Amino acid sequence: MTAEDVQKSFGGLVAINRLSFTLEEGQIKSIIGPNGAGKTTLLNLIMGVYSPETGNIVFDNHRIERLKPYQIASLGISRTFQTIALFENMSVIENVMVGRHVRTRSEFFSNSFLLRRARIEEAAIARIAWEKLDLVGIKERGLEAATALTFAEQRLLEIARALATDPRLILLDEPAAGLNMTEIKMISHLVRRIRAQGVTVILVEHQMDLVMDISDEILVLNYGTKIAEGKPDVIQNNQEVITAYLGEKIEIAKD
Amino acid sequence: MKKGNLHHYRGVLILLVITTVFPFFIRSHYHVNLMVFVGIYTLLALGLTLLLGYAGQVSLGQAGFYGIGAYVSGILTVKFGINPWMALPIAIGITSILAFFIGFSTLHLKGLYLAMATLGVGIIFHILFVELKDLTGGAIGLMDIPSLSIAGIKLDTDLKFYFLVWFIVLLIFFLVTNMVNSRVGRGMRAIQGNELASNCFGVDSFKYKIKVFVLSAALASLSGFLYAHYINFLSPSVFDFSFSILFLTMTIVGGRESIWGALYGATLLTLLPEFLRRYEDLNVMIWGLVLVVVLIFFNRGIAGGLDISIKKLESRFRKIGEISSGT
Numbered sequence: 001m002t003a004e005d006v007q008k009s010f011g012g013l014v015a016i017n018r019l020s021f022t023l024e025e026g027q028i029k030s031i032i033g034p035n036g037a038g039k040t041t042l043l044n045l046i047m048g049v050y051s052p053e054t055g056n057i058v059f060d061n062h063r064i065e066r067l068k069p070y071q072i073a074s075l076g077i078s079r080t081f082q083t084i085a086l087f088e089n090m091s092v093i094e095n096v097m098v099g100r101h102v103r104t105r106s107e108f109f110s111n112s113f114l115l116r117r118a119r120i121e122e123a124a125i126a127r128i129a130w131e132k133l134d135l136v137g138i139k140e141r142g143l144e145a146a147t148a149l150t151f152a153e154q155r156l157l158e159i160a161r162a163l164a165t166d167p168r169l170i171l172l173d174e175p176a177a178g179l180n181m182t183e184i185k186m187i188s189h190l191v192r193r194i195r196a197q198g199v200t201v202i203l204v205e206h207q208m209d210l211v212m213d214i215s216d217e218i219l220v221l222n223y224g225t226k227i228a229e230g231k232p233d234v235i236q237n238n239q240e241v242i243t244a245y246l247g248e249k250i251e252i253a254k255d
Numbered sequence: 256m257k258k259g260n261l262h263h264y265r266g267v268l269i270l271l272v273i274t275t276v277f278p279f280f281i282r283s284h285y286h287v288n289l290m291v292f293v294g295i296y297t298l299l300a301l302g303l304t305l306l307l308g309y310a311g312q313v314s315l316g317q318a319g320f321y322g323i324g325a326y327v328s329g330i331l332t333v334k335f336g337i338n339p340w341m342a343l344p345i346a347i348g349i350t351s352i353l354a355f356f357i358g359f360s361t362l363h364l365k366g367l368y369l370a371m372a373t374l375g376v377g378i379i380f381h382i383l384f385v386e387l388k389d390l391t392g393g394a395i396g397l398m399d400i401p402s403l404s405i406a407g408i409k410l411d412t413d414l415k416f417y418f419l420v421w422f423i424v425l426l427i428f429f430l431v432t433n434m435v436n437s438r439v440g441r442g443m444r445a446i447q448g449n450e451l452a453s454n455c456f457g458v459d460s461f462k463y464k465i466k467v468f469v470l471s472a473a474l475a476s477l478s479g480f481l482y483a484h485y486i487n488f489l490s491p492s493v494f495d496f497s498f499s500i501l502f503l504t505m506t507i508v509g510g511r512e513s514i515w516g517a518l519y520g521a522t523l524l525t526l527l528p529e530f531l532r533r534y535e536d537l538n539v540m541i542w543g544l545v546l547v548v549v550l551i552f553f554n555r556g557i558a559g560g561l562d563i564s565i566k567k568l569e570s571r572f573r574k575i576g577e578i579s580s581g582t
Contacts, residue, residue, distance in 0.1 A: 047455055049451065049454075049455075068454065068459075069451075069454040069455045070454050070455075070456075070457045070458060070459045073454075073455055073456060073457045074457060078455070078456075079455055081452065085449045085451065085452040086448075086449070086452075087444065087445050087448030087449055087452065087453070088448055088449075089444055089447060089448045089512070090441070090444055090445070090448060094441055094444075097438075097441055098441050098442070098445045098453065098456050098458070099456050100438070101438060101441070101442055101445075101456050101457040101458050102456060102457025103457070104438050106437070106438055106439070107439060108434060108439050108466060108470065111433055111434050111437035111438065111439050111440075112430040112431070112433050112434045113430065113433070114433050118437065118438075121438070122437055122438065125438060161456065164456075165456060165457065
């Protein structure tokens with residue numbers, strides 16, 4: 001995937017400022033930056049929730065910057081949400097089953113009349129959904145209401161639902177936010193497993209231990225502008241990044 | 256069919272038994288007539304339940320689609336001498352095409368704005384029923400609409416019509432049960448649960464809303480067809496916007512998150528006014544009070560209330576079972 005010269009503003013505020021970057025297949029690329037740096041906006045641009053004012057985004061030889069989310073989903077991009085966005089009116093397994101929507105075809109008529117192809121498809125949807133729930137480790141809660149899950153389990157369910165679309169690129173928006181150390185380790189392990197299955201990962205995250213641990217590359221945003229990009233150890237020692245996060249060093253006059 | 260899915264059809268089977276047994280005990284014209292109306296309104300409310308409770312979109316124009324179904328079939332049979340069974344697909348077809356264009360232009364609106372837009376559409380249809388006098392007979396009405404016949408048997412009694420209506424209701428419930436338990440039903444509920452998220456998982460929400468809107472209009476049209484050939488007479492007054500509100504009330508009081516809510520709501524709101532007739536002046540007040548009480552105690556409607564009570568009963572039986580088996 002490549003993004004070239006992408007710009008998006010809300011009113012007078014430039015959320016993403018002439019951003020370009022490249023994503024290699026099979027990478028885990030993290031996007032970090034202070035609050036309000038434009039990280040979630042960038043994910044929304046990739047997913048098609050917003051369209052950029054300028055620039056283009058190319059995924060797998062398709063220009064996607066003008067496509068709708070459901071079209072982008074069918075090309076193989078999926079996502080989780082920072083503020084958990086489960087379907088609260090459904091059970092856990094049904095949430096994952098909705099993730100199969102983009103890979104299935106049967107319509108009103110064939111489902112109402114239980115036509116053979118609809119039944120076959122329905123069985124496959126259930127089988128794959130249970131597999132994904134098993135992968136993230138909450139299979140035993142499948143029949144409960146989505147709202148009955150703990151916070152950490154809801155984050156896992158978000159990932160399972162995204163995986164159900166058979167993505168080639170998954171966008172994880174702060175999957176570890178609000179989790180404890182054990183749970184973060186679990187997420188870290190899970191992200192590696194997802195990558196091991198050949199899925200490219202974009203990770204937006206504030207948990208620096210997690211980011212430094214699993215990223216192949218890191219892109220740092222500040223006020224919508226890229227201020228650094230590179231391997232974790234390079235980023236850790238980048239002066240501009242340290243400044244963005246910790247502020248300017250001020251010399252205090254000694255007497 | 257897999258055994259695990261059999262519980263989906265529990266409701267259809269119970270309804271089949273009740274509607275089959277009912278006429279063996281109660282045969283008065285008055286009661287059978289009421290049950291025919293319960294059936295007709297159930298179909299209407301079911302369309303709204305799918306639209307409101309599943310896809311999360313409101314319509315205050317259902318009486319209009321109900322009227323289109325009734326008038327198209329009425330006019331075709333009376334003025335053009337077409338067989339009612341030929342008129343039925345034409346009526347549903349015309350209603351669906353109208354609903355498609357109305358949905359296409361209004362369904363980008365949300366909540367109250369959509370309610371207002373569909374209310375307007377319903378009012379326009381009502382005006383057309385009154386004013387297109389050459390076709391509809393205007394306020395005087397359209398008379399001598401033929402009764403339906405099946406295999407040479409004329410459905411000219413309440414009881415015969417009762418069986419037709421409830422056969423159709425059962426069939427539609429069977430089909431809708433399949434639909435809501437499928438990819439399509441989940442897609443609809445996903446839109447209501449979180450529209451943005453549903454888009455990201457491949458649900459083209461606008462297209463879905465239009466489809467469900469057309470489906471709800473088609474069901475209203477089918478109800479209108481049944482009404483026209485049951486009463487054999489149409490006047491615009493039964494298609495005005497107060498009926499749209501009544502249908503929406505049935506859906507909400509019955510419980511919009513379950514397709515069975517449509518049945519409960521249509522039953523309650525059809526039978527209650529009849530039952531309250533004996534209280535004369537007080538009846539409207541009691542009617543209102545019952546609605547308020549139902550909604551205060553069961554904010555998910557009667558279906559939601561029943562769902563909770565059944566779960567409570569089940570867990571109580573389970574506990575008794577555990578105690579008696581000594582575990």
